[in-house]
Amino acid sequence: MVSTTNSLKINVVTIPEDGLNLVFSEGGKWFDACFNEDEKPDFSLNKLDVNCHIIKTSGTVFIKGKFSATININCSRCLEEAKLPLDANFDYTLIPEKPQVKEDLELKKEELEISYYHGDFIDLTPIICEQIILQVPIKVLCHPECKGLCPQCGTNLNDSSCDCTSGNVDSRMAALKNFKINN
Template identity: 35%
Template sequence: MVLINLRELYGKQDKVHLIDKLDISDIVENHPTIHHAGLAQTEVDAAYEAGNVRVNAQVLVELELICSRCLTTYEEPLDFSYTELFSNETPEEDEKSADIDDTVNYVTEDKISLVPYTKEHILLELPMFPICGEHCKGLCPTCGVNLNEEACNCTKELMDPRWSGLKDFLK
């Protein structure tokens, strides 16, 4: 678990560098398109900057996603970085309503866990509709056959019976 001690960083020029692996199995249980996830490898740099602690994180995780077209699983590596600002100085009461900085995470603890922030960014990096490949044909809407693996014998011409009277109109 990646823990950053804010009190140790305030007013110092030192950087903290951490490397850890995070278990993100609870994301898999609660997300419909993730079939399996490995451990998320995180590399974190934290430093005091202008009254806040800036955390830069690099995340690499191997995911097994479910294709939204053909419903097969495929591997998708996610490699991304994110930045968060933390402060344990609460804004003044008059600032809370008008000028609060929404880019800063105001926390009351001296030690913060980056696990929820990392999980949030993993979810934000996921494709909305994961596709196993750009040439995925998906499933036949009539019989449900995976069109990437075999062809179906469904009739392609489906006509609304209300339009059948116009079928021979131009002949």
């Protein structure tokens, strides 16, 4: 039986030889508390489930994990709140911080996901938060065919229509309309 924990603070010393399973579930409050007021992300977390396997070989800690989460984020087109599922696998290697080793590993660090830990404890909170943020796409749509907002009056074109759309032709279309072939 592999031991299981539900704490994101891992005591490196007590990681058993056959590894440690971490099962962790949290919600929005936990995620909010991970950030300072001025660095809060522009989305909120609904639900998070993390599953990791942690092993240790002479001080080096390997973390292999996956998470699934749901976030609330504003649609890039209509600005309404959208629910977005996120799923990802991640791998981390953590080595104890020793200044003399640092230089030798400088190159490898670029290629591999190597981080350092200080003392006997590893807090997985920043690692998990970073993984969530990495998975959030730059452009989020509430629906693949979201019609967005009317550029003139701001009406949400998913729920209603406005008069500006029918009368005015899109400026790019207008340019095409006036285009004459001189031949």
